[in-house]
Amino acid sequence: MSRKILRATYAPQPQGQLTMSEHRAAVKAVCVFPAGVYWGQSYGPRIVSGSNDGSLLIWDPETGVTNRIGQHEDLVNSVCIMPGARDRAPRIVSANRYHSVRVWCERTEGDWEWELVGQHKHFVLSVCVLPAADGEAPRIVSGTWDNKVLVWIKQLDGVWKSELVGIHEEDVRSVCVLPAAGSEAPRIVSASNDKTVRAWREQTEGVWESELVGIHEEDVHSVCVLLAAGSEAPRIISASNDKTVRAWRERGDDGWESELVGQHENLVRSVCVLPGAGGEAPRIVSGHDDHTVRVWRERGEDGWESELAGQHEHWINGVCVLPGAGGGVPRIVSGSEDKTVRVWREEAEGGWETGLARKHEDVVLSVCVLPAVGDGAPWIVSGHGDHSVRVWRERSESGWESMLVGQHEDVVSSVCVLPAADGEVPRIVSGTWDNKVLVWIKQLDRVWKSELVGIHEEDVRSVCVLPAAGSEAPRIVSASDEGMVLVWRAQSEGVWKSEVAGEHASRVSSVCVLPAVGDGAPRIISASNDETVRAWRERGDDGWESELVGQHESWVRSVCVLPGAGGEAPRIVSGSLDKTVRVWCEEQRKGWEEQICLQLDSSVSSLASYEHYILIAQGNQTVRVWLPDEDPEGQHMLWIKVPASPCDAIWNIDPQAGKLRKPEIIVGTSRGLATFTIEELPF
Missing domain, CATH: 2.130.10.10 (YVTN repeat-like/Quinoprotein amine dehydrogenase)
Known part of the structure; x- marks a missing residue:
């Protein structure tokens, strides 16, 4: 008995932009799912996006092909990747306004299941993953509208248990991890509407100590870490409603020293780090309320210099970096209030352009x-x-x-x-x-x-x-x-x-x-x-x-x-x-x-x-x-x-x-x- 498919054709679609726009509301968060072999098929790095419509999508940036991961009951504020343990595939962590943190696992190709990590008493605004020692499971860090930073640890019985890291005076807008240095364990970094950036060090099991990294003049929206070259210490990068991007360098017993990366005409909502290629130093990427994505390059004693990577039709909620395939040039991913996710590629002769291989065809x-x-x-x-x-x-x-x-x-x-x-x-x-x-x-x-x-x-x-x-x-x-x-x-x-x-x-x-x-x-x-x-x-x-x-x-x-x-x-x-x-x-x-x-x-x-x-x-x-x-x-x-x-x-x-x-x-x-x-x- 023959069951052969004779042909498969796509009907022509209306002209679209060089963008991915399947969300029906603002895109609040983006991150990158690592390249690898999953379900017997080789994949390059893919983009994960979360939206105000509650949806989580995963995109192939080369083709624009989209799959739906799942749906929250309310807007998705943050997404990140949890590395797979042993031979397991990575998982996706999401936080939503409905007070919950979830982990999504791909059970079969294209079919995702979620488990509830935990429920906060208020909106969850940011999540990241705290790496674990060899053989241990990584932990999830969450920052919330009720001013708290929590760590979630999965117990042997499969239940997630929360541990209070610390409390800010106002909402915690962003969390990230400062990697381990020498014999020191990794630390948690948090940014808050109380205008502060803080680093949290684990003293003993369940006991965390806070140190003030720095203070902005307005709410701090986003933090990330700029890894050092050579023997230099990593720096914390922060973006604020005071329209500045700042770098914070640790000076031993003297605390933290502030450096102005750049000042803009509008508030800065998101920052990430663009790794260097071909021996170049890493750069900072920022997403702004004036709809622009900007790249900041350090010029030694002359400070930092910015260039425009691209522009959306509304403000930018999140930026992240898409690694280059086979050692190629990394690209910038931005998610915007205009409901789109865009990919920006740096041209050899200078300047940036949207870098999808084809035009998006509407769902x-x-x-x-x-x-x-x-x-x-x-x-x-x-x-x-x-x-x-x-x-x-x-x-x-x-x-x-x-x-x-x-x-x-x-x-x-x-x-x-x-x-x-x-x-x-x-x-x-x-x-x-x-x-x-x-x-x-x-x-x-x-x-x-x-x-x-x-x-x-x-x-x-x-x-x-x-x-x-x-x-x-x-x-x-x-x-x-x-x-x-x-x-x-x-x-x-x-x-x-x-x-x-x-x-x-x-x-x-x-x-x-x-x-x-x-x-x-x-x-x-x-x-x-x-x-x-x-x-x-x-x-x-x-x-x-x-x-x-x-x-x-x-x-x-x-x-x-x-x-x-x-x-x-x-x-x-x-x-x-x-x-x-x-x-x-x-x-x-x-x-x-x-x-x-x-x-x-x-x-x-x-x-x-x-x-x-x-x-x-x-x-x-x-x-x-x-x-x-x-x-x-x-x-x-x-x-x-x-x-x-x-x-x-x-x-x-x-x-x-x-x-x-x-x-x-x-x-x-x-x-x-x-x-x-x-x-x-x-x-």
């Missing part, structure tokens, strides 16, 4: 098929991270052609099609992270006009359509982060009224419709971060009634319906972060029961069905085709490797005929829209 979060009108062919509809809704027409000779439907004010997370009366053009429904549900109507002049359906209290994650029943027109169903499932009914042209179908205990990630069986009414199916799948049945004037379909062991990301055959009732399919796809069947008088549980090697991003086939998009850059009744254990699944993280995948079905237009899968990925043609389906 496609949702796809669906727009039925043909008249003799035309169906179109593909896509919802994008750049806030746009687009339609795509396939041109036989020139590939795919796109047209902009419209622009939202935030990420478009879900799209579906609202059927129209005979001869009319169907409408597009979009749900967005600006909490809105919109309908897009194509005018006679071919321009798409938007109509507001309604507004949720939080981000809209999924939309679908509840089919017409009798004389009633089809209705729109939407699900959101506040846990609500709403149904929207058109009252008159441009006027929509909502009713609550139901409420989950947490975010609802996906909704679909279970067709009516016999004289029954269709039901709404919802999947939630509360780990449940639920069905909602309309009871006339009594509103909607909830029934539990089933429970997963982690967030449920997607649901779809597996059609019944030969008079059998349709079934529900759900996919989860617990790496399972489950098939649920309704037993008369018994309710819902789990019929099949497919165990996978990574989390599930989305599901779609065609006849008895299930399309499974996974976090480890794979899409699988599964026939659950013939192959319940998934031993004969078709397996497709996608060159970027798939966010949504559908079959290229003619919506009117209900059949495949051709054996093709359409995938929305972190690099754009992709199509995969299959020679033969399994079984």
Whole structure:
């Protein structure tokens, strides 16, 4: 049996910048994941970024290919790398405003799991790793809004225990480590809104002593360490709201001596050190409120000289350094309030330029098929991270052609099609992270006009359509982060009224419709971060009634319906972060029961069905085709490797005929829209 993929093509994307911009909010923190061989594949250094949208992403700076590590409940303030012990891969440490510190471990390729290190009583603003003696595990250092510096130590029973290092008079904005020198152990450096920079030395186990390094005139935002050349001692570098970058040199019993690196017109938010190449001395990199990234070079007795590396469209929150491959020239990475991560490469003839090998292709979060009108062919509809809704027409000779439907004010997370009366053009429904549900109507002049359906209290994650029943027109169903499932009914042209179908205990990630069986009414199916799948049945004037379909062991990301055959009732399919796809069947008088549980090697991003086939998009850059009744254990699944993280995948079905237009899968990925043609389906 052949399961060969004939071709895989990417649809052309709108022109973008030489930048990486998949976050939907300000990028607060960046660091670099070391090069190495992971899961049998060689990787160069990659960029880790954390954002105000709570997301953690990992980027390949050479290709721009992005994978999602995970999601915090609130903004990510800081990220760093914890070296792997023995033969283990490095891990990522993240701190968020929700008071938590987490460690992320890549369990299988592209699939990350986290463990909670600990919970502070206030925002965690910065994390770093304190190296350990040989054979011991490294420790995590955290600085918080409640003025504290803590160290976290993993116990033999796997539980993390915290130890108080010390307390500032105001918020601790940044922490780093001053490496060991001679017989002296490494020290912790902290910077605070109390304008001070402090070094903490461990006297005995659990007892730390503080020494004042120096005082700025305003809050200190960031600290790092400039390693010395030869026998010189390392220096501490600090950046402050007083618009200065300073270097602090230890002078033995005389304490610390301050040196002005540079003065700027705006406050300095972040600093790091750019290692020297070819015998050059290391330089200091700073990120500023005037949107610039600057490099500072030491000129002996003449002090420090600065040059402009590059400019964002908003202030800079974080800078770090990307090592050069094979001894090449290192590059600068910057994360900004403009929601982008940029890479800056120094040119041999002087000056800096953005150094990605290709233009970024925008993430496609949702796809669906727009039925043909008249003799035309169906179109593909896509919802994008750049806030746009687009339609795509396939041109036989020139590939795919796109047209902009419209622009939202935030990420478009879900799209579906609202059927129209005979001869009319169907409408597009979009749900967005600006909490809105919109309908897009194509005018006679071919321009798409938007109509507001309604507004949720939080981000809209999924939309679908509840089919017409009798004389009633089809209705729109939407699900959101506040846990609500709403149904929207058109009252008159441009006027929509909502009713609550139901409420989950947490975010609802996906909704679909279970067709009516016999004289029954269709039901709404919802999947939630509360780990449940639920069905909602309309009871006339009594509103909607909830029934539990089933429970997963982690967030449920997607649901779809597996059609019944030969008079059998349709079934529900759900996919989860617990790496399972489950098939649920309704037993008369018994309710819902789990019929099949497919165990996978990574989390599930989305599901779609065609006849008895299930399309499974996974976090480890794979899409699988599964026939659950013939192959319940998934031993004969078709397996497709996608060159970027798939966010949504559908079959290229003619919506009117209900059949495949051709054996093709359409995938929305972190690099754009992709199509995969299959020679033969399994079984």
